[in-house]
Amino acid sequence: MSLYRDEGVVLRTHKLGEADRIITVLTKRTGKIRGVAKGVRRTSSRFGARLEPFTHVDLQLHTGRTLDVVTQVETIRPYGEALVADYPRYTAGVAMLETADRLIAGEKEPALRQFLLLVGGLRALAAAEHEARLVLDAYFLRSLAVAGYAPALDACARCQATSVRAFAIVAGGVVCGNCRPAGAAVPEGETLALMLALLKGDWAVADASEARHRTECSGLVAAYLQWHLEHGIRSLRHVEREPAT
């Protein structure tokens, strides 16, 4: 397979040499790939603008010895345009891309559900129908679920009891009074309901939630995500919350 074609979302880019870039793309069929885009930092580049993070692209690559080489690019949808115009949405979007990059560790291992989830997340973020941090938390919870780390939210993660008291990251979700380990957080019931709504995509409940429950939910989701990734998400520190409307 010397030449191949796939569609994907550009996750991040690194400068290489004088005018090249290494791009990391989460593709629909091939999974995560890293490729060299030659000369894209020059203003005369024909596809430099298409290979910016957040862009959903149709790519043609040439298989290389260590890195594949990007030979052609067409834009399917440039989500970055809408996101950079709104700083809180941009920071949430960057956290989304970094998480996708971290969650999918291996290269060229197909991850169709993660790809579809990322495209859906970016589309929702760019459409600005819901608060950016809610979309981000929904993405975190669902991408963790796809990766096999879905938190238990409606019954005790250890004994399946329905009378839950606390949220324990180490236990994998909510826990009952008997199973509760030391150091477990005790969030409000509305916060757990919000987490469940975000995981299931119940936006009516999520949009109606109060700001304090959203903040508590974000803290728990971020801690849960980073514990399972065994790695901090650097961009999370910079995610800005939109002013309450």
Add this chain to the structure above:
Amino acid sequence: MYEGVVQNLIDELGMLPGVGPKSAQRIAFHLLAAEPTDVKRLAHALLEVKEKVRFCRVCGNVAAEEECRICRDSRRDPHVICVVEEPKDVVAIEKTREFRGRYHVLGGAISPIDGVGPDDLRIRELMTRLADGRVTELILATDPNLEGEATATYLARLVKPMGLKVTRLASGLPVGGDLEYADEVTLGRAFEGRRLLDV
């Protein structure tokens, strides 16, 4: 592998950006073959640049004194500040001879994925410069890529309540290029920023 000092030189040269092991070897052997006076001049220039060059306390550009040449020049318009990411951007704009105002070098762009946030740039220093009310226009000349655009959006939002004119460098079609090869994003921006032909 070469004898100790030669290999040391190759290793040190190989640390430079864009210089791979082969290029490092080529430069090292060029230096070995060069006249001692030429090599001394290069070594002196390297040491001198580290000893003498510092960052301008006003704008953050590279300077040989406390303030850079542009900040010291009383003929430059103090009412207009052009914000750029790096000192090399100042040189690029100066080459156009179109801009007669002053600069502010941020020292990079906001890039959350690399852990670079607004607090890591010289944004506080910019706000201090704007606080005295002398500046009437702020030109945002950060790179036309995602990080540069996000930095411009952040700055525009921050400066807006101060009531000054905030402008962004235009982006669009490169001079001498063909329209059919322009990508959708660039062409879209060129349409957005189209101007009236006054003939």
